[in-house]
Amino acid sequence: MSDYTKYDIRKLQDALAKKDMQLAAANEQIAALTEMALRHGLTPQSSKSPLGYLSSLITEQKKEIEKLQQELKGERECSWRQMLEIRNIEKPCRKCSGFGVITYGDTSTWRGRIGGQSITADICDHCWGSGDDIRHWMNLKTLFISKIKKSTTTYNLEK
Numbered sequence: 001m002s003d004y005t006k007y008d009i010r011k012l013q014d015a016l017a018k019k020d021m022q023l024a025a026a027n028e029q030i031a032a033l034t035e036m037a038l039r040h041g042l043t044p045q046s047s048k049s050p051l052g053y054l055s056s057l058i059t060e061q062k063k064e065i066e067k068l069q070q071e072l073k074g075e076r077e078c079s080w081r082q083m084l085e086i087r088n089i090e091k092p093c094r095k096c097s098g099f100g101v102i103t104y105g106d107t108s109t110w111r112g113r114i115g116g117q118s119i120t121a122d123i124c125d126h127c128w129g130s131g132d133d134i135r136h137w138m139n140l141k142t143l144f145i146s147k148i149k150k151s152t153t154t155y156n157l158e159k
C-alpha cells in the first residue's frame, strides 16, 4: 500500500490548473505572434521566427500537462484502491464504484418522487451505501414502504 494522500491529489490538481493557465496564455501569445509574423512573411519553420521557439515551449508545456494528468490519474486510482481496502469492499458497486454515494438529478434522490431541480448526492440505490456489489446494506426503499404499510395498518386498527 502506498502513502498517497488527498493532499497529493490536491497539489497535483493545482499544478495541473496552473499548467493549463500557462498553456492558454502561451496559446494566446502564439496566436498574436503568428498574426504579426505572417504580416512580416515569417513562418514557424523559419529560424529567424520567434514562433519556432514558442512552438517548442508549447510542446514542452503540453508534455508537462500530460505527465501531470497521468500522475493525477495514478494517484486517484491509488486513493480509490485504498478506500476500497479501508471499506473492506470485495467487488466495487457497479453504480457508485464503491463510494456508497451517487448524485441524483433532483432532490427526491432514491425516493423517486417529486423533487426540486438540484443535483443532489445521496445513498447509492444499488448497494445502499455498502459500496460492495456483493454485500448490499439495507434497502431503504423496501424499509420505507414497509413502514408506510405498518403505519396504515396501525391507523386502521385504531379506527
Ligand SMILES: [Zn+2]
Pocket (backbone or CB within 6 Å): 093, 094, 095, 096, 097, 098, 099, 100, 101, 124, 125, 126, 127, 128, 129, 130, 131, 132
Ligand atoms: Zn453503490
